[in-house]
Amino acid sequence: MQNLPESRSSSPEKAERFPFRIQYPWRSLLGLILLLFYAALLASPELLNALPVPAPFVNAVVNSLLNTQMFSAASVLLLLLCWADVRRFFRQQRKVRESMQTLWENKRQLQQRAQTSASHTDKLKLFISDKLLEYIEYDEKFLHFKSIASEVRHNGVISFDKVQSALHFAREHSLPGERGDTALMYQDALSAMRYLWDLLDLSTTDNMALHIGAQVSRCEEQAFQAELQGTEVSALPASPVFEPAKALLDTLTLHLGVTLCSDDGEENPALLFRTDQPEHLQLRDKDGIFRLDIQPCAVLPGNANHLILLLENLLRNAQYFATRKTHKGPLAPVSVRLWEAQQCLCLTVYNRGPHINADDKEQIFQLGFSTRKVREHHGKGLGLYFVQQITQGFDGDIGCDNITNHSGQYHLRLELDNGDVQNLHLEVALDDGRPQVRLSGSDADFARQWEMPLSRKLMSLEVNLAGDSHVSRFALNKSERLLVDNRQLPGPHWQAELTGRKGDVLRFTPLDIRGVQFSLRLPTLEGRMDGVSATNLWAPDVDQLDASFRSPDDF
16 A cells, blocks of 8 residues: 655655645745846836945946846746746645545545455454354254263163163063074164263263273273173273174164175174174175275273274264265265274275365364254264264373375286286376276276286286285186275275286286274273373374383382
8 A cells, every 4th residue: 555645745845745735826926026127127227326326336337237138038038937936836746636545445444455454344243243253053962962861861770770670681582482683683772772861971071081081990900800800891890891803793783773794695683693702794784875894903991882883983973974875985974983993993094085274173072063964964073073082081092084085007917817927017197096907018098997808718816906915816706896905994905807808918907095994092901001002103202202201219
């Protein structure tokens, strides 16, 4: 913005730079007065006698200056002086007009900026007031919900005990021919009632993380006392530990209504309720949404329903994006992997939802925050908040990462039925984030798929990504035509298919794996007894930092 000119100038430089006044033409006026006086002397020379000057000086002035030639020269000089003053007048007038125009333009800009600032201020005030009203209303609703849950829990103790006793009695006294499905149905009802009661218990506490942490500490103490006394933890009246694999299976089958089966499509319901440590399981659901990789894992102290609530919110969130048309793919859109590492339960849940930006990552676990649009948002922003609180109660850590596609080169080894071996190299590049493929060294354009006719029947196929030690090997049978990368998370990176009437065309397709992955770590019972914290596992320099503060006597 330009500087406003001053109304008065304290120096000639400022007056020349910011001329607000037109100066008086005193030079022309003074010259005119002198010329009139000269004309009067020229007309009446005797006027010089009235002046107090010597007579010789008067005679010299009359003889040399009082003549018509000198008067003409003085008149011309006066005209030039008047012309200079007139020119100066118009020049100053133009500058004054320009200064006034600049002044009005600056005033207009100031008014526009003031109006814009006032408009932005009003919008900001309206936005802040709306957010405050929204948060106040949300907090009031949440507190109202807690008060209702507290009343339900307080008044429902007797009802819960009666229903639980009735279900126990019905399960133990079911008819011999009904003890299979009927006992299982009663067991599911008991689990649902306990889960409901634990939800009411959590909804009435002031700090969910502290409440869960206190319960986990009590269970850890009970397990430690049992170990000191040489008693099996499973022999205690109320087991202080639980199987995380069974909690995951119960979440899917009992709370999400998912029907699980093995990779060959055979259901095994008895597998879902085994009490011993399961073997390495690779399961999927009937609808093709979930793909599970469950490895043996040690027990966790605490209440299994708390972990079920955590898993239910994570899996429901993944299930929501799995059913969106814009995020559908040829394979299972949700991948879940459970394993143990460094005495910690490790769980990853991958879904093909949209990426989470950096600003939302910092708020995604806050109460009431949701990345879904308003018109399609049916939740209350509680799911991931519960996940974060439960994770803190178990002394764990949780985070989310955006999964992206990567360019690279695949090496394919094809073995035909006549013993010939072909080695091929396929190049993968990204086009707007989506993978495209072509044969390395060729001039062909990148395409979504790559096809090659086979001269003989394909017997085996090996696929390896350059720089990766993982090699996928397949021995083909007569009916097998679809081959998929057998890595688990974040999911298969490619698929190969034999097309054509006789399966004589090999089609290779790099898969789009873009999505979001939530990673969870919870210390197991053995880890907690050994002082392992899941939060420290994310910082590799913690041990080095801790060692710098130790004294020599500690070693």
